[in-house]
Amino acid sequence: MAVSDQDMATGIWNAAEGDEADARPHLGPRQRWARRKAILQQAAVLLLVAAVAVFVIRNTVVNLQARGLASGFDFLRQEAGFKMAFSLIAIDPTSTYGRIFLAGLLNSLLVAALAIVAATMLGFAVGLARVSPSAPVRYVARGYVELVRNLPLLLHLLLWQAVVLRSLPVVREAIGLGGFAFLSNRGLYLPAPVAGDAKAMVVAVAVATGIAAIVAGWSIRSRAQARGEAPPRLGLVLAAGGLVSNAAAIALLDWQVPVLAGFDFRGGLKLMPEFVSLVAALTIYNSAFVAEIVRAGVQSVARGQREAALALGLPPKLILRLVIVPQAMRVIIPPLANQYTHLIKASALATVVGFPDLVNVFLGTSLNQTGRAVEIAVITACVYLALSTSVALATSAYGRRVKLVER
Amino acid sequence: MTANASISVRSLSKWYGSWRALRDVSMDIEGGTCTVLCGPSGSGKSTLLRCLNGLEEWQEGDVVIGGVPVGYRAGELRRLRRDVGMVFQSFNLFPHLSVLDNVTLAPRIVRRRGRRESEQHAMQLLERVGVGQHAAKLPSALSGGQQQRVAIARALAMRPSILLFDEPTSALDPESVKEVLDVMIDLARSGTTMAVVTHEMGFARRVAGRVVFMDKGSIVETGEPDEFFDCPCTDRAKAFLGNIARN
Known part of the structure; x- marks a missing residue:
């Protein structure tokens, strides 16, 4: 429904007259002024941030060029030529x-x-x-x-x-x-x-399901305990099954x-x-x-x-x-x-x-x-x-x- | 049952540091009766009430409930509190649990009742205090009077032989006060042993067997409600009643 400025301006005073006026959001001159002010302020801040960003990026690029420094992300594919004393994935001097x-x-x-x-x-x-x-x-x-x-x-x-x-x-x-x-x-x-064992995948899956079973069993148990009930057998069975499957998997490796x-x-x-x-x-x-x-x-x-x-x-x-x-x-x-x-x-x-x-x-x-x-x-x-x-x-x-x- | 639910306080004295909160207080509450404790603020009435289930420690004297002295070891106190329910001024419902869970928590854990059994009992109690339709809500969704009635149901769920009320209507608006008092009147008439700290004279007149008036840590006057309210013996009680009547 279109509401003219005149209606909105007088809306506050008419509000008590009927349900329709109650349901309408009131935008008086104060609200409109506040909204305009907010938009202006936000635009000013955005402009300022953009100006700083442009300045920083331009400055960096110009300076890098002036010193003849290479830039770009191509180095990520180059050989690094050094080893790491500890790593979770294999690293040798030919690693990028x-x-x-x-x-x-x-x-x-x-x-x-x-x-x-x-x-x-x-x-x-x-x-x-x-x-x-x-x-x-x-x-x-x-x-x-x-x-x-x-x-x-x-x-x-x-x-x-x-x-x-x-x-x-x-x-x-x-x-x-x-x-x-x-x-x-x-x-x-x-x-x-x-590492690299053919069994590894099978074992990993077994361990994951085992852990999931233990967690499920434990949470069933503790939830029952929180309610003050005897722990249901399902929780115990799940937890025990998980433990056994984990132990078997670990022994298999x-x-x-x-x-x-x-x-x-x-x-x-x-x-x-x-x-x-x-x-x-x-x-x-x-x-x-x-x-x-x-x-x-x-x-x-x-x-x-x-x-x-x-x-x-x-x-x-x-x-x-x-x-x-x-x-x-x-x-x-x-x-x-x-x-x-x-x-x-x-x-x-x-x-x-x-x-x-x-x-x-x-x-x-x-x-x-x-x-x-x-x-x-x-x-x-x-x-x-x-x-x-x-x-x-x-x-x-x-x-x-x-x-x-x-x- | 009623013999089991008697309360006897003998020469009870309590100090907070060097300040004496209770001075040699003695009183008896017969099983199956309702006793109202009143008096000006700081008179020790709440402190006395909180001694009855061991929430406060005292230095001298004894509290005997159902023939058994109230001990001070954790295990003894827990056993005592199973049979002595308490309702607080500020409700103290558990805000993270639904109304139903508030009522079933203690029976399940302390009484080791099954879920279905305790929920059935809880629903009966919630219906009885008139908030059955709010069982699934969180306490914060309820009005003060509704919350206090849930708190009463929570206390009742342990099937206590004694109920303690610590200014149960002081934090409520006038309309809610009536809701809660109606429930309490119902409980008193059904023969529950009750000790109630309150200034609701109407409540005292209708159901209390006795009124205990306290001032400065001592019991100043006790009597039947009608005689106490109509012609108090002591000047202190006259002044107090005059003040609350004026308000």
Whole structure:
């Protein structure tokens, strides 16, 4: 329905007269002025941003040309000519810069993923200990948090590096862990399945279904427990079946145990000490912040909630799990996401101890060798932006799920 | 049943730091009766009520419920609280659980009842307090009076022998007050042992067996509702009743 300016201007005053006037959105002179102002302001900001972007890009191109520097992304297909001390995909001197980028990215992701999982678990434990009814437990947790979060992350990293490197024996005297794994100042040696086996696919599928079955069984069990019912047999069967299928799959693989040969171990998987100290430092440092986030979340839950649960005769552990933590999650999620993005970016400190993460091998070595500073910096920046954004999206999706309607 | 549901408070004293909240309080509540606790704010009536199910700790004296002294170990308190339901001023429903789950949570976990059985019982209770049609909603979707009636159903779901009410209508608008009081009157008439902290004189007159008036941590006066409201013996009670009548 077309509404003339005259109608809109007087709409507010006519509103009370009938239902039709009530239903119409009112656009008075104030609203129209506000809208015009908003459009003007946004256009001005857009123009400014575009002008800056044009200036920066033009300036970069002109300067690169003036110095005779090559530009473009063709270098990604060139041979890099260097090896990586640790990579999840095979890297040799004939590997391209593109493959180096991928290997570095995978290393960064591995470090970040391990540290996020470990820091979250440790942080939740310490955070809940911070609000424990037992005073000694609270004090120990408090001491841990204050000690850990008030030291620089870099110090943590160097400390761990010193501990791992200096205090462990040389390879010849490596500490044997059951004869299958070995720990020395060159790193942690683990048995690994021999790659390229025809069985590998079958085994991978078996392990995946096994894990899925365990998770399904466990969630059926815990959901029943939360309702206070006896765990249904299906959950138990699923979990047991998953365990058996996993064990069978793992036994079927050809495991290669690291063997001491000459100056180093051969075979198996070698985790560099730099890897171990990086993951340890990121985990410990961030766990203290996660602990504080969890504590704040738990304390944000109204005291009456605990009292109501107590008055019903619920045991303290279930009060925490069924009443307090689900409500605390609403407060915990946003700063937790913040902490995760911080951790992902801090994993770039790998460079300091010489672990070949994305920044080390790509923004470092690759940039030095190719001189494509702009391209490499842009790619690296985009990677971290994408990672942080996906963390934000994932957590806000989870946050929407646990969000409560305002009380 | 009624003998089991008697409450006896003997020489109860409680300090918050150096401030004395309860001074040598003694009272008896017979099984199957309703007792109203009233008094000015800070008089210790809520504190006394919260001692009855061990939500508050005290320093001296005893609370005996159904012949058993209220202990202070966690296990003893949990067993006691299964049989003593409580309704709070601010409802304290679990906001992340549906109305039905709020009511069935404790019976399932503490009483180990099956899902179907506890849901059937919960629906009966919700119908009884008049909010059956809201069972699937979250508490925040309900009005204050509806939430408080759900809270009463939640307490009843444990099949308690005693119900404690801590200013159950103080956070409600006048229309909701009536909804909640009607439910409470119904409960009192069905012979539930009740201790109610409230200023609702109409409620006290209709169903209370006794009114306990407290001031500054002591019981100043007790009596039948009609005699207490019509001709209070003490000056303090006269002044208090004069004040609430004026408002």
